[in-house]
Amino acid sequence: MQEKYLPTAIEAAAQAHWNATRAFNVAVDPAKPKYYCLSMFPYPSGKLHMGHVRNYTIGDVLARWHKMRGYNVLQPMGWDAFGLPAENAAIQNKVPPAKWTYDNIAYMKKQLQSLGFGLDWDRELATCRPEYYKWNQWLFLKMLEKGIAYKKTQIVNWDPVDQTVLANEQVIDGRGWRTGALVERREIPGYYLAITKYADELLADLEKLPGWPERVKLMQANWIGRSEGVRFAFPYELDGKAEKLWVYTTRADTIMGVTFVAVAAEHPLATHAAKSNPQLAAFIEECKHGSVMEADLATMEKKGLPTGLFVTHPLTGEKVPVWVGNYVLMGYGEGAVMGVPAHDERDFAFAKKYGLPIKQVIAVPGQRFSLEAWQDWYADKEKGVCVHSGKYDGLNYQQAVEAIAADLAALGLGEKKVQFRLRDWGISRQRYWGCPIPIIHCASCGDVPVPEEDLPVVLPEDCVPDGSGNPLNRREDFLACTCPKCGRPARRETDTMDTFVDSSWYYARYCVAPATREKNDRMVDEGTAYWMPVDQYIGGIEHAILHLLYSRFWSKVMRDLGLVAYDEPFANLLTQGMVLNHIFSRRTEKGGIEYFAPDEVELKRNEAGQIVGATLKADGSPVDYGGVGTMSKSKKNGVDPQALIEKYGADTARFFMMFASPPEQTLEWSDSGVEGAYRFLKRVWAFGYQLKQQQASTGASGLRREIHLLLKQANYDMAKLQFNTVASACMKMLNALEKAPADPHAREGFSILLRVLSPIAPHITHALWIELGFGEDILKAPWPEPLEEALAQEEQELVLQVNGKLRGAIRVKVGADRTAIEAAALASPEAQKFMAGQPAKKVVIVPGRLVNIVV
RNA sequence: GCCGAGAUGGCGGAAUUGGUAGACGCAGCGGACUCAAAAUCCGCCGCCGCAAGGCGUGAGGGUUCGAGUCCCUCUCUCGGCACCA
Numbered sequence A: 001m002q003e004k005y006l007p008t009a010i011e012a013a014a015q016a017h018w019n020a021t022r023a024f025n026v027a028v029d030p031a032k033p034k035y036y037c038l039s040m041f042p043y044p045s046g047k048l049h050m051g052h053v054r055n056y057t058i059g060d061v062l063a064r065w066h067k068m069r070g071y072n073v074l075q076p077m078g079w080d081a082f083g084l085p086a087e088n089a090a091i092q093n094k095v096p097p098a099k100w101t102y103d104n105i106a107y108m109k110k111q112l113q114s115l116g117f118g119l120d121w122d123r124e125l126a127t128c129r130p131e132y133y134k135w136n137q138w139l140f141l142k143m144l145e146k147g148i149a150y151k152k153t154q155i156v157n158w159d160p161v162d163q164t165v166l167a168n169e170q171v172i173d174g175r176g177w178r179t180g181a182l183v184e185r186r187e188i189p190g191y192y193l194a195i196t197k198y199a200d201e202l203l204a205d206l207e208k209l210p211g212w213p214e215r216v217k218l219m220q221a222n223w224i225g226r227s228e229g230v231r232f233a234f235p236y237e238l239d240g241k242a243e244k245l246w247v248y249t250t251r252a253d254t255i256m257g258v259t260f261v262a263v264a265a266e267h268p269l270a271t272h273a274a275k276s277n278p279q280l281a282a283f284i285e286e287c288k289h290g291s292v293m294e295a296d297l298a299t300m301e302k303k304g305l306p307t308g309l310f311v312t313h314p315l316t317g318e319k320v321p322v323w324v325g326n327y328v329l330m331g332y333g334e335g336a337v338m339g340v341p342a343h344d345e346r347d348f349a350f351a352k353k354y355g356l357p358i359k360q361v362i363a364v365p366g367q368r369f370s371l372e373a374w375q376d377w378y379a380d381k382e383k384g385v386c387v388h389s390g391k392y393d394g395l396n397y398q399q400a401v402e403a404i405a406a407d408l409a410a411l412g413l414g415e416k417k418v419q420f421r422l423r424d425w426g427i428s429r430q431r432y433w434g435c436p437i438p439i440i441h442c443a444s445c446g447d448v449p450v451p452e453e454d455l456p457v458v459l460p461e462d463c464v465p466d467g468s469g470n471p472l473n474r475r476e477d478f479l480a481c482t483c484p485k486c487g488r489p490a491r492r493e494t495d496t497m498d499t500f501v502d503s504s505w506y507y508a509r510y511c512v513a514p515a516t517r518e519k520n521d522r523m524v525d526e527g528t529a530y531w532m533p534v535d536q537y538i539g540g541i542e543h544a545i546l547h548l549l550y551s552r553f554w555s556k557v558m559r560d561l562g563l564v565a566y567d568e569p570f571a572n573l574l575t576q577g578m579v580l581n582h583i584f585s586r587r588t589e590k591g592g593i594e595y596f597a598p599d600e601v602e603l604k605r606n607e608a609g610q611i612v613g614a615t616l617k618a619d620g621s622p623v624d625y626g627g628v629g630t631m632s633k634s635k636k637n638g639v640d641p642q643a644l645i646e647k648y649g650a651d652t653a654r655f656f657m658m659f660a661s662p663p664e665q666t667l668e669w670s671d672s673g674v675e676g677a678y679r680f681l682k683r684v685w686a687f688g689y690q691l692k693q694q695q696a697s698t699g700a701s702g703l704r705r706e707i708h709l710l711l712k713q714a715n716y717d718m719a720k721l722q723f724n725t726v727a728s729a730c731m732k733m734l735n736a737l738e739k740a741p742a743d744p745h746a747r748e749g750f751s752i753l754l755r756v757l758s759p760i761a762p763h764i765t766h767a768l769w770i771e772l773g774f775g776e777d778i779l780k781a782p783w784p785e786p787l788e789e790a791l792a793q794e795e796q797e798l799v800l801q802v803n804g805k806l807r808g809a810i811r812v813k814v815g816a817d818r819t820a821i822e823a824a825a826l827a828s829p830e831a832q833k834f835m836a837g838q839p840a841k842k843v844v845i846v847p848g849r850l851v852n853i854v855v
Numbered sequence B: 001g002c003c004g005a006g007a008u009g010g011c012g013g014a015a016u017u018g019g020u021a022g023a024c025g026c027a028g029c030g031g032a033c034u035c036a037a038a039a040u041c042c043g044c045c046g047c048c049g050c051a052a053g054g055c056g057u058g059a060g061g062g063u064u065c066g067a068g069u070c071c072c073u074c075u076c077u078c079g080g081c082a083c084c085a
Helices: A007-020 A050-068 A084-093 A097-114 A130-146 A195-208 A214-224 A252-257 A268-274 A278-287 A294-299 A345-354 A397-410 A514-519 A527-531 A546-560 A641-648 A650-660 A671-693 A703-719 A723-739 A746-757 A762-771 A818-827 A829-835
Strands: A034-039 A072-074 A149-159 A164-166 A184-193 A226-238 A241-249 A260-263 A304-312 A319-325 A336-339 A414-420 A439-442 A446-449 A480-482 A489-492 A536-540 A573-576 A579-587 A593-596 A601-605 A611-616 A622-630 A795-802 A805-813 A842-846 A850-854
Touching (some): A007 A650, A034 A050, A034 A527, A050 A072, A050 A536, A050 A573, A050 A650, A084 A097, A097 A641, A130 A149, A195 A214, A195 A546, A214 A546, A226 A397, A241 A252, A241 A336, A268 A278, A268 A304, A336 A345, A397 A414, A641 A650, A650 A671, A650 A762, A671 A723, A671 A762, A703 A723, A795 A818, A805 A818, A805 A829, A818 A829, A818 A850
Parallel strands (some): A034 A072, A795 A850
Antiparallel strands (some): A260 A336, A439 A446, A601 A611, A611 A622, A842 A850
């Protein structure tokens, strides 16, 4: 046995062993309980970042832990390989996205292997491979047949210079990222998936997910946003024709307080009014500039202009002015909203700004309505009753809504309606590097689906985008085809699918047997019946809504097509926190900000160890410390996992990641913390070396009880997925062992330490397990459980409090009754001192913990 | 703006879910070993106070024998907002 800890050699040997024994290649085995452990697959951006290392270490700890406890564990890996960054790289380097992507995959796969993750590489997939995306296309056609997929117009960011659609990320301060041109909102046709048809089930089934964090379920529920309200119309006349302006509201009880109606810039009424009103036309044009992002719309200044048109209030018959508002979006609901300034905060501000009347129609007893400023109770629907509302006066929220809905219905002008905030999923992207939408455009037959037997529609892999639109539009060999219906020459659709489509079902594809994959005549096979649902899904909190919701929806569609049997794809979810690092920067002479990597900088500390400044190592000039933030290229605060692995080994990287903070919290990078992890593993190795040389003595200490107590704690924490305290328990075990290396139970204790540590640091524990002769393969060793006999004790310590303040401790026999404990407590010198001769009013005893004497 | 989460020593974090606040580690300080350094090992380490003791979990209030943990108000930080993945 080597005296020195040599991670490089140890890790290579352990990985070779796992490969040779096919330790992580699994098959369906009905005799064993299964455990499907899945980490969100990476986008192949070039190399792994620390977020990946953290994500996959968490997964691997769980996978190895379950394997040692007898589960048949599936842990697969693949590549979310389509997406915008490949096109950006192509623009920069003039390399086809396909080549860039495949090169990245090859490099990142090596990195994953060097970290020792127990992955079944036989099941690897990449979403940019035709054999995978064929099934995106196939399911899309099925959805078309069932009416779940359909075509309508969508609003996109349009760069007028590059003549191309921009992603939200490519819009910076309202301008195109490459051209700097003011971005316009533009309507173009696109395909949608009717996720709203599943809104009710997606909401209700959140209750079937006890293994999901409450906050994620809450975010999803709020995103789906079920609301009960009233859809109703304001009648009006246009060019002599009777028309209706529809709106939706959850506050029908305030309908008598409507003093205006606001419509979107794209609304037909606005368009009509603009024809004879140049000022309005200019305003509408202005509204069309700017991004389509909701956050921008919500924070921008609310502006409006009257159209000069009026509609009729459906209940009072009064004339209500119609305004165009920049905050009303055509894509949401009806593209028009009623304005009730007295009881809606946004309408209140709008009315104040433009001098519109504010009419109070809700009163809360004891509160005085004032036009001075908005007060929160104006929007109250619990305590409020209707006033100034004619026949509805005195009704509460529920009564008023019922009465008003009934009256509107009688007039044929409205009805109660359940509405969702959730919108249908637009999947068309005007981009090259994605899954082609399998549609053919024929001059005489229209949009014709590609016949199933012609799938997949293969994306040519040699295009190099230049930023000026989708290069597929210039590929005659891709575009030219014949219409499946009439056989005449036709053109292929060049839009590709949103990459969220690719990631909505990959977890099911991993379950497919190799033979099915080979033939590729089915999207999924019987493997899903055994492996699905995923027992533990792990990924970033940033996916809490979209990816997870789309995957849930896609699963339900597959279920309704009879492809799978499960309702929900992910039984348990762990949302891991981000990896942060220190940020150093300074102002440049030009007024910009220059960032410095943490290893270019030296920290200055005061006597207490507080950071008081930082200087550049190169020339000693001062830089500003900007706290911590997510690792990013632009801030130069990323840490390359590869350098870390090469310097310390995979086990150190894994151990630090697990130890530094609990999985769900953010993790702050610390070079000295990594050193600490390395130091610990060196001590583990050194202790193993020492233990191998020496003979055990007979002088038993408290070591055994201590180790088993720590084991109990570690198992409890492991079940809670709190790996930082599991790592800490390992450190405590080693501290205890180092204090009593000659204890007769030292070997037993070390074997427990190795097994508890092995999911986190699998290589070093694999090597030591063999060196010390505990067995052939620690992966096959049973997970340790604490022994009652080792934990037993005769006496225990109870904390002594007087009036809730800690004053000392008493020792009592285990199982002592209340009287005995109380007597011991009252007799103790600390109690005597702090009771100061006063009698005890009450003695609170918490068994096994404390005694509190109240005087 | 809306939805969600968080705040504990110089730092990362722990606290068996209402019962000894600061486990474990990092940094710092002191010492041993060394020609020296690194590595390693030992000790100290919330704040105030000579001490007895007091104070202390973002701020303010409340419930309780007892609050980091529960309730109310506020501040700040982070994640998401539908074409980044």
